[in-house]
Amino acid sequence: MASAIQNLCDAIAQNTSYDAFTPALNASQWELLAGYMQRFELTAGQTLIDQGAKDSTVFLIESGVLSVHLAGSKGQMQLAILSPGSVVGEGAFFSRLPRSANVAAIADAWVWRLTPGRFTELANRQPALALEVVQALGSVIAKRMVDRLKRIAVT
Template identity: 70%
Template sequence: MSSAIQELCRAIAQNTSYDAFAPAFSQAQWDILGAYLQPLDMPAGQVLINQGTQDRTLFFIESGALSVHVVGEEGQMQLAILNPGSVVGEGAFFSRLPRSANVVATGSARVWRLSPIRFAELANRQPAVALELTLALGSVIARRMVNKPKRVAVT
């Protein structure tokens, strides 16, 4: 396995949350996906996703934790804390709607970014990998939607 995404793969494999991102990838498929991802190191407090922006980028959390919260008339409300091995940005990825929440690093964090353009390239060149990624993301959304308190945390 590519050493670049080895820690991300470990975090995903160790994530046992109800909404775990769990694609059925071989080591070779992880390496293929890794070539389309870009790492992003975030200091505490850095905003990853801004509520209301039009962006379909997906993020996979390797380390650290991200806070998902919405800002409304009554102020700010935290919806979820996402830990290593989780994915964020899946709602806008599928819906093409503006981001539904803010996502901020609670401490230093490392995420891997998959832009819509890179996903389109992946789908063209490696359709089996893109399909499994899409199915795994759909599973995350379905699980988050079933859990009423987390339903609004689909970003």
């Protein structure tokens, strides 16, 4: 029987984008990490992140497609499209600042949530695993910050 996290692992392994989330984790470490996250489904059109919200949760995309867009006086401006294996919410995860953009599902999606509280538990109980996750998230931010078009999509 395949584990619940296997589809996410496959999506991450198949993500070849420049800013891919690529933690160096083995199968048992992924299983441990799964215990600190919550998997849930988004339906097409459902909002995952609200611009301006004070939340530092980070999300890993298992399946589906998400849109990152900025709401302004002239409507919505799309900043990025995120596919399976990507992460979103990494900016607020580190900065603890309000969310900089909206994120919504374009198509039905499965997403994994890692809250700050659960990450703190992970860091206390599995520090090496937490360090690998945070370094991989930091790498995503660093790569997105180098790309001017993706810089504004750091949520």
